[in-house]
Amino acid sequence: MNPIRVIGIIAAAMLAMFSLTGCWDSYDVEKNRYVTAMGFDYADHQYAVYAQMIDFANVAKQEKGKSDSPAVSFIGKGQGLTVNLAANNLYLTSQQRILWSHITSIVMTEAALKEGVKEFEDAYDRFHDTRYTQWVYGTWENIESMFSTPDFFNMSSLTSILHEPTSNYKQRSWIEPISWLHFLADILEPGKTVILPTLSVNQKQWKKNRDPEPKLQINGAFIISGKVLKGWLSYDQLIGLRWMNPATKRTPLPIVDGDQMLGVLSVESPSLKIAETFGRGMPRYKITLSVKGNVVEMKDDANVERMTQIAKTLIQKEVRETFAHALALNADIYQLDYHTYLHHYGMWKQLEKEGTIHVNEQSLESIDVKIKLMHSGILRDFVKE
Amino acid sequence: MLPKGSISILQAFMLLIMAIGLDNHVTIIPLLLHTANKDSWISVILVLPFCLLWTLIPYWIAKKTRQTNILKWLRTHTHPALALLLILPFLFFFLMNAFVTFKEVILWTKVSFLPETPILATALSLLALCVYSAFKGIRSIAICAGILLPFVWVLGYFVMTANIEFKRYTLLFPLFTNSFSSIAACMMYAASSFIEVFVLVLLQHHIRSKFKWYHIMILVLIISGLTIGPLTGAIATFGYKSDQIRYPAFEQWRLVRIGDYFSHVDFLSIYQWLSGAFIRISLMLYLVADLISKSNRSRQYSIAISAGILLLLAIMPIISDMLYLRIVKWYYICAFAIILFSSFWLLFTVLWIPSKKRAGA
Numbered sequence: 001m002n003p004i005r006v007i008g009i010i011a012a013a014m015l016a017m018f019s020l021t022g023c024w025d026s027y028d029v030e031k032n033r034y035v036t037a038m039g040f041d042y043a044d045h046q047y048a049v050y051a052q053m054i055d056f057a058n059v060a061k062q063e064k065g066k067s068d069s070p071a072v073s074f075i076g077k078g079q080g081l082t083v084n085l086a087a088n089n090l091y092l093t094s095q096q097r098i099l100w101s102h103i104t105s106i107v108m109t110e111a112a113l114k115e116g117v118k119e120f121e122d123a124y125d126r127f128h129d130t131r132y133t134q135w136v137y138g139t140w141e142n143i144e145s146m147f148s149t150p151d152f153f154n155m156s157s158l159t160s161i162l163h164e165p166t167s168n169y170k171q172r173s174w175i176e177p178i179s180w181l182h183f184l185a186d187i188l189e190p191g192k193t194v195i196l197p198t199l200s201v202n203q204k205q206w207k208k209n210r211d212p213e214p215k216l217q218i219n220g221a222f223i224i225s226g227k228v229l230k231g232w233l234s235y236d237q238l239i240g241l242r243w244m245n246p247a248t249k250r251t252p253l254p255i256v257d258g259d260q261m262l263g264v265l266s267v268e269s270p271s272l273k274i275a276e277t278f279g280r281g282m283p284r285y286k287i288t289l290s291v292k293g294n295v296v297e298m299k300d301d302a303n304v305e306r307m308t309q310i311a312k313t314l315i316q317k318e319v320r321e322t323f324a325h326a327l328a329l330n331a332d333i334y335q336l337d338y339h340t341y342l343h344h345y346g347m348w349k350q351l352e353k354e355g356t357i358h359v360n361e362q363s364l365e366s367i368d369v370k371i372k373l374m375h376s377g378i379l380r381d382f383v384k385e
Numbered sequence: 386m387l388p389k390g391s392i393s394i395l396q397a398f399m400l401l402i403m404a405i406g407l408d409n410h411v412t413i414i415p416l417l418l419h420t421a422n423k424d425s426w427i428s429v430i431l432v433l434p435f436c437l438l439w440t441l442i443p444y445w446i447a448k449k450t451r452q453t454n455i456l457k458w459l460r461t462h463t464h465p466a467l468a469l470l471l472i473l474p475f476l477f478f479f480l481m482n483a484f485v486t487f488k489e490v491i492l493w494t495k496v497s498f499l500p501e502t503p504i505l506a507t508a509l510s511l512l513a514l515c516v517y518s519a520f521k522g523i524r525s526i527a528i529c530a531g532i533l534l535p536f537v538w539v540l541g542y543f544v545m546t547a548n549i550e551f552k553r554y555t556l557l558f559p560l561f562t563n564s565f566s567s568i569a570a571c572m573m574y575a576a577s578s579f580i581e582v583f584v585l586v587l588l589q590h591h592i593r594s595k596f597k598w599y600h601i602m603i604l605v606l607i608i609s610g611l612t613i614g615p616l617t618g619a620i621a622t623f624g625y626k627s628d629q630i631r632y633p634a635f636e637q638w639r640l641v642r643i644g645d646y647f648s649h650v651d652f653l654s655i656y657q658w659l660s661g662a663f664i665r666i667s668l669m670l671y672l673v674a675d676l677i678s679k680s681n682r683s684r685q686y687s688i689a690i691s692a693g694i695l696l697l698l699a700i701m702p703i704i705s706d707m708l709y710l711r712i713v714k715w716y717y718i719c720a721f722a723i724i725l726f727s728s729f730w731l732l733f734t735v736l737w738i739p740s741k742k743r744a745g746a
Contacts, residue, residue, distance in 0.1 A: 012517075016510055024502040101649065128497050131639045132623075133648070164645075181551060181640070185624030189556070345559040 033098045036158060037105040038134075039143035040083070040112040040120045047119070049086040050107075051076045051098070052147040054156045071156035075147045083123035100129040104163045106136045106180055107143055107199065113222060113229045117187060125184075132181035135165060138198040138222040140232075149201050149214050160216050162199065173248040173268075175221050175238055187227055191341035191348065191358070193332050194224040195241070198232065223331040231329035233322075240322030243270050243289060243315050243369075244334045252296070253314060255307045262307055263298035265373075267291050267315075274339050277365075278347060281354075284363055285336050289315070290370040296377055304373060312369040319367050332359040390452075390591040396527040397592050398604055401582060402611070403530040403537070404668045407661025408482075409578035409612040411634050412489055416714065417616060421571035422628045423556075424563045426616045428571035433609050436579040440601035442728045443582065447589045447596045449735040454590040456676070462738050471731070472676050474723045475587065479676070480691060481716050483669035487512070488699045488709060490662040493632060498655070504700050515663060516692045519670035520685060523591045526667045533660035540653050545618060547641045552621040575612060577721035579605050583728055587672060666695075 039050030055072040078089030090098065112120060124130055139146060151159045161168050165177035175197045178186075186194045200219040203212050220234040242251045248270055255262040273288040293311070295304070319334075326333035337358040341348045351358050392400070417425040450458045459468040491508050499507065518526050561568070582604050589596075619633035622640065630636050638654040670688045678684040698704060704712070 012513055015513070024506075025499045128500065132636070133640055133642060179551075181622065182553070184626045185556065185622075188625035342555060342558055345562065 027097055031096045033094055033096050034102045035098060035100055036103060037107065037147055037162060038103055038124075039107045039109070039147065041109045041143060042111045042115040046079050046081065047083045047086040047115075049078045049080075049083065049090065050143045050147065051078070051087075051090055052157070054158055070154050071150045073148050073150070073157055075144050077144070083120050084127075087123070100127065101131065103130065103134055104158070106134045107139050107146060107162070108136065108196075109139055109143065110222070110229070110232070113138060113196075113224065116227070117184070117224075118227070121184060132179070132184070134180040135163065135177055136180045136183045136196065137162070137177075137218075138196045138232075139200065140198060141200050145201055145214075146199055146216065149216050157216075161218065162216055165197075165218075170249040173245070173251045174235065174242050175218055176245055176247050177218075187224060189338070190352075191335075191337040192225065193326075193335055193338070195238075195333070196222040196224060198222060223326060223329055223333065225331055230331040233325055233329070233333075237325040238322055238333075240315075240318035240320065241333065243267075243291065243319050244272065244287075246270055246272060253293070253311055255302070255310050255314070257306070257310055261299060262302040262310065264296050265293045265307065265311055265371075266296045267293040267311075267371075274336070276340060276344065278344075281351075282360070282363070283336075283340050283344070283347065283351075283358070284365040285339070286366045286368070287319075287364070288368045288370070289319075290372070291315070292372050292374055294373060294375045294377060308371050308373060311371055315369045315371075316367045320364065323364055324361075327359070327361065332363075334364075336363060390589075390593040391522070391524045392527045392591055392593065394592055394594045394596070394600060396531060397585065397588060398600075398607075399534045400527045400530040400664065400668065401585065401604060402607060403534055403661055403664040405578060405581045405608050405665075406537075406611045407486065407658070407665050408581070409575070409608060410615055411632070411658065411661070412485065412713065413574060413578050413612065413717070414616055414619065414633050415631060416574055416717065417571050417612075418619065418628045418630075418633060420574060421563045421567045422625060423558070423620060424561060424568050425571050426557065426613060426620060427560050428568050429575040429609065429612055429616065431568075432572035432576045433579075433605075436576055436605050436609070437602050439580060439728070440582065440605055441598065442732050443586050444596055444598050444601055446586050446728070446731050446735050450589070452589040452592065452595065455586055455731075457590075459734070463734060467734070471727060474727060476673060476676055478720055478723050479669045479673045480694070481719070483666050483673075483691070484695055484698055485713055485716055486662050486665045486669070487695050488704070489713075490658060491699055492706070492709075493635070493658065497632070497635065498652075508696060508700050511659070511663065512666070512692055512696055515666040515670060516688055518663070518667040519674065519688045519692075523588070523668075523671055526664060526671060529667075530664045533664065537657045537660055540657055541614070544638050544641060544654075545614060547643060548618065548622060548637055551640055552618065554617075554621050556621050556624045557617060573721055574717050575609075577717045577724070578612070579608055580724045580728070581720070582608070583724045584668075584672065586728075586731070587675070 033053060034056075035051045036054050037050075037052035039048075039052075041048040041050070053074045053076070055074075076090050076093070078086045078092075080086035080089050106124075108117070108120065125132070146162070147157065149160065149162075150157055157163065161177075169177055175195065177197055178195070183194060183196065186192045197218045198220050200217055201214045202217040203214050205217075206213040206215050218235065220232055221238060222232050223230040242248045246269070248268065250266055250268050253265045253267050255265060268291070270289055270291045275286040275288070277284050277286070295307070298307075322333060332338075337348070340351070340358065348358075417429070421428055446455070456468045456471065459465075459471065487508070490511065491504055494502075494507050495504055518529060582601055585592075585596075585601065585604075615634045615637065618637055619627040619630070622637060623630060623633065627633050635651065635654055635658070638651040639649075641650050642648040670691055673691050674684040674687045678687050
């Protein structure tokens with residue numbers, strides 16, 4: 001072989017070996033500081049960025065079993081004139097390199113949402129480490145106390161609804177958790193209303209032995225449309241939302257007749273059909289709602305036909321109730337306007353040009369509810385004589 | 386007379402799927418989204434029939450010239466100066482093409498996963514590899530493409546199916562919310578990457594088997610699938626947000642998550658992107674040499690010199706990022722004009738010349 005060629009090959013191999021093995025961008029895993037959740041706040045012309053870090057001793061599976069000491073979370077707060085400066089401010093005390101690529105949750109305060117999601121989003125997503133897969137929440141409360149609320153059994157907050165809300169939502173579907181990705185896409189979608197669940201700390205429900213044990217809870221939702229924060233609705237005010245969301249997996253419906261409690265249905269998988277008519281320029285919507293359900297609790301003097309009948313009127317009532325609460329905030333909670341945008345774009349554009357509010361009290365023309373009862377649980381007395 | 390080439394038609398296809406696929410999978414998608422956001426995917430579908438019809442032009446050219454070297458053919462059948470009319474615009478096109486690809490991949494490496502590695506290190510290693518394979522010739526580039534492509538393909542399907550949980554296809558609608566001019570511009574950008582298959586005419590003497598009329602059509606169909614897939618994917622996941630994302634295809638990789646413990650697999654996209662860039666740059670360097678040199682020696686010089694120019698342009702801070710994005714836009718318009726214009730005048734030449742010769746004989 002030609003000696004020049006041999007030298008060439010060796011030089012190329014050396015170049016590849018020494019320059020591409022990651023010498024510049026390699027870090028020791030144990031020295032990285034992994035941020036698991038971020039909080040955004042805004043006060044007095046200052047942006048605040050909160051970072052939650054978790055001691056991995058309470059996360060990773062260990063041979064000796066689970067930890068017997070409570071999970072430790074570290075919560076840092078950085079402040080600055082912009083979002084990036086606020087995050088940068090955390091480096092002052094972070095000791096080692098912070099890694100932003102494993103964040104699984106973002107929490108925004110009301111002030112931050114009022115200031116505009118765009119400000120936070122730009123700085124957050126422009127940076128190469130971050131992704132779009134996080135869950136996002138709003139909150140009224142102090143982010144520091146939220147980030148330090150642990151899960152049960154000395155487990156860290158990584159298994160709480162802050163980081164993993166889906167299994168909880170499947171057992172009691174009320175307000176659907178939303179990912180950062182869908183949150184950002186929906187904000188930009190014309191005619192769409194974004195329902196951002198809000199987190200709070202419930203101090204009362206659980207005790208650890210005798211001491212109160214705080215737990216995270218979804219207590220309502222911020223309503224955002226047209227990139228503007230319209231307001232907040234409580235958990236109870238959003239009672240009808242679950243019927244209008246096909247994602248609903250399981251939700252309880254107490255059957256009350258006057259002042260008499262007949263039993264409880266567990267309702268699932270609503271499917272929606274929206275028919276739209278245009279009278280006097282304003283769209284009106286006829287909704288057909290089919291749900292499946294099963295009996296989970298039944299009083300002695302109840303019968304199934306009566307329960308289904310009452311369930312229908314209850315669902316209608318709840319749907320209208322939430323619709324009215326949202327209208328008070330000038331919000332269209334059931335995405336009716338978005339339906340027009342998708343299916344009658346020309347009409348929607350016309351409405352947009354006229355600048356009128358697209359949805360009002362008359363918009364919801366009718367709600368037709370169909371219930372299919374699948375089973376009555378594992379007790380026998382389905383049909384009462 | 387059968388064309389004497391060193392690669393088969395299948396190899397040529399894999400070569401072009403890799404080379405053009407990178408461009409219309411990665412580089413062009415942000416431009417399409419920026420031009421017509423939600424209407425971009427329908428624009429691609431609308432322009433497709435025209436492109437399919439157009440593929441008959443390169444087919445006729447190849448047929449009439451019997452897949453001989455097109456430059457040689459022009460020199461012998463027409464005035465030699467006419468060959469220059471093909472060489473000059475395509476020289477510019479190939480060099481620009483290689484530059485855009487090279488700059489894009491180097492920049493992406495820097496901003497997305499190797500922020501602290503100097504550009505010189507990544508640029509030099511990639512370029513050295515491309516120069517080496519361009520030296521080795523079309524056959525070795527084609528063989529590399531054949532080895533790399535199946536994995537690129539499998540990974541592409543993996544990311545597509547893994548992300549179904551995030552996709553909401555209603556976000557693709559409503560259609561035609563943009564002005565006609567932006568839809569037309571979008572159609573042109575998409576077409577400019579599809580008609581890149583015209584390089585087959587410049588490669589035709591290397592291809593062993595004869596083209597059939599449907600060959601190039603199938604190629605364009607496959608390539609259009611490579612655009613429509615990630616484009617609809619990006620809109621269905623990010624909605625209007627996709628317009629603001631610099632690397633929408635890569636960003637889809639970063640979402641992949643299977644169960645609780647499997648995520649952060651975007652490193653696999655590095656394989657896809659680098660193999661595409663490697664094939665594309667090698668092919669462009671090779672084609673530059675093929676255009677301007679006759680001897681083996683001058684071939685090596687022209688590859689080395691063009692690679693040197695690429696390296697300088699990409700690593701010297703002459704071209705800022707903003708300027709680069711503007712160049713990309715103009716590059717697609719130029720590519721569209723060059724290829725379309727060349728294809729038409731070549732077609733008229735090949736249709737006219739033999740009949741004249743036959744008449745004279």
